[in-house]
Amino acid sequence: MLKRIRVEDVRLGMFIHGFAGSWLDHPFWRNRFLLDDPQDLARIRASAVREVWIDVAQGADVEPLAPVVAQADTGSDVPTVEVTPTAQRDVAPTSQAEELKRAARLLQSARNAIVDMFQDARMGRAIDREVMRAVADDVADSVTRNGGALISLARLKTADDYTYLHSVAVCALIVALARQLGLSDAQARAAGFAGLLHDIGKADIPLEVLNKPGKLTDAEFAIVREHPRKGWERLRAAGIDDETALDVCLHHHERMDGKGYPDGLAGEQISLVARMGAVCDVYDAITSNRPYKAGWDPAESLKRMASWHGHFDNRVFQAFVRSLGIYPVGSLVLLSNGRLAVVTEQSPSSLLKPIVKTVFSTRSGERVVPERIDLSAPGCTVTVVQREDPARWKIPDLDEIWSGIPGLRREYA
Structure with a gap:
């Protein structure tokens, strides 16, 4: 009883x-x-x-x-x-600053839950489905309240935390993408749950291979390529029969040109949600610090991904760009007034005119007091000239400036 x-x-x-x-x-x-x-x-x-x-x-x-x-x-x-019905969940829109504070707490809590999940998997214990669904729902709620906060913070994971927070980041990214594509709330939450579990097969990869700081050998890469199928088997063994979760877990490394793995599917053979998972998985991977390289700038990452012909579904990728913005939060840009600025929020009216904070004057060669500028505001004549490489300028508190969170720092190669 x-x-x-x-x-x-x-x-x-x-x-x-x-x-x-x-x-x-x-x-x-x-x-x-x-x-x-x-x-x-x-x-x-x-x-x-x-x-x-x-x-x-x-x-x-x-x-x-x-x-x-x-x-x-x-x-x-x-x-x-x-399970709280969506209508009763805390999903009222919030400001970027308010949601960043909540997202920081959520990230730490979610990280601990994912660490537990991976440890349980490595020890042969069952995955706690209810906890994972609760985590996915709270991530989805955060994205609903303010789409950029959690996604932006999750990008700043350390190399040591990559395996765990990558799952949370993909969950958030795929929920935002689902909403951009016009999927229902139920479909978006199912995609988020799938994103959270998509890499559970990495629990079967030896830690010395998973965390290797250098290039993998052919034999080691062959082991890594097994993680989608190993994950699919783990989910099935745990009694998780959610088709979306199983599909994304098994097929998030497939490519539109058929050169992916594990099944070499191509085009329409790959489901929509698996194509979404592929874009989100790659974006978070290349923007995150890894044991063997520093993460790329968000705007540069989107530019490079756009050039990888045959890799992604073009419609899904374009929707993904719209969900993040041409200049995602955290991007460093050069303004027409000669100042460098970091993107803090997206403008609802224009992908090319985000909200920024100025950080440096290229004319005087000196730091400036951060000034918030909404480039889409009526009468604003300042525009973005180009994106800039943060590694070139090495501004140590760039992430602290856009987030408003003291002590938030990220190393650039």
């Missing part, structure tokens, strides 16, 4: 079956466990969660006088966590 009770009535010896509320509101990555540690009890009571589900068949019951909010027969299919 499952019972939903207040956190004030939780005590040691109970079997926690789930938390009522968002996974971000509590500090645990597993929904089901025997509560036998006083520190865990204290963490539950100190969290934002106000009610939990307990399974009295596997642990202690509530005290006789304690109120029970709800109960259900465990013989029925009771969900491990409550």
Whole structure:
């Protein structure tokens, strides 16, 4: 028998079956466990969660006088966590600055969940589907509130965090792309869940190969090429029969010209969502710091991807560019007034006229006090002349300036 009770009535010896509320509101990555540690009890009571589900068949019951909010027969299919209907989710639009603060917390929490998932996979334990769906939904909510915040922060992952935060970044990118393509909310969230799980097969790659700081040998690359199929097998073994997740996991390395892997599919043989996954996977990979190279600038990355004929679906790629902007957040650009500026937000009226903050005067050769300029504002005569390579200018606090988050730094080669 499952019972939903207040956190004030939780005590040691109970079997926690789930938390009522968002996974971000509590500090645990597993929904089901025997509560036998006083520190865990204290963490539950100190969290934002106000009610939990307990399974009295596997642990202690509530005290006789304690109120029970709800109960259900465990013989029925009771969900491990409550899924909040989209209409009730926190998806009201927010400012870039506000969402960046929330996104920073979400990234850290999501990273921990993905680390747990990979560790479980390497140890042969099952993937916690409910936690992964909760993570994907919260990422989708963030993208809905403000499309650029989480995507921009996720790009700044360290080389050590790449494997884990790459999954979160692809989740966010594919949700934004799905919305740009006009897919439904349900389809966008399904794509996000798929993006979160797309690289689980990398749990089967030896760490010395996965984190190798140099070029892979042919034998090592052959091992890496197995990760889509290994991931597909892992998802199936975990009881995840979501066709979108399985498809993206297996086919996110296919190419439109048929030169991808593992099946060498071409053109329309590749599903729309797998084509979306391919674009998002590559973009995050080339813009992120890796053990063997520094990430490319966002605008430069889009330029290079556009030149890779036969690799991507052109319609999907163009939609992807529209979802990010010609000059994605974090791009360094030269303005017509001779100043360098970093892109902070996209303008809803023009892909070529983003909102920027000035950082340097090329005429005086000196730093300037950051000034926010909306290049699309009526009467604004300043325009973007060209993108600039951050590695050339080596402005150490560039990411701190566009994000407004103190101490946020990124090394450029």
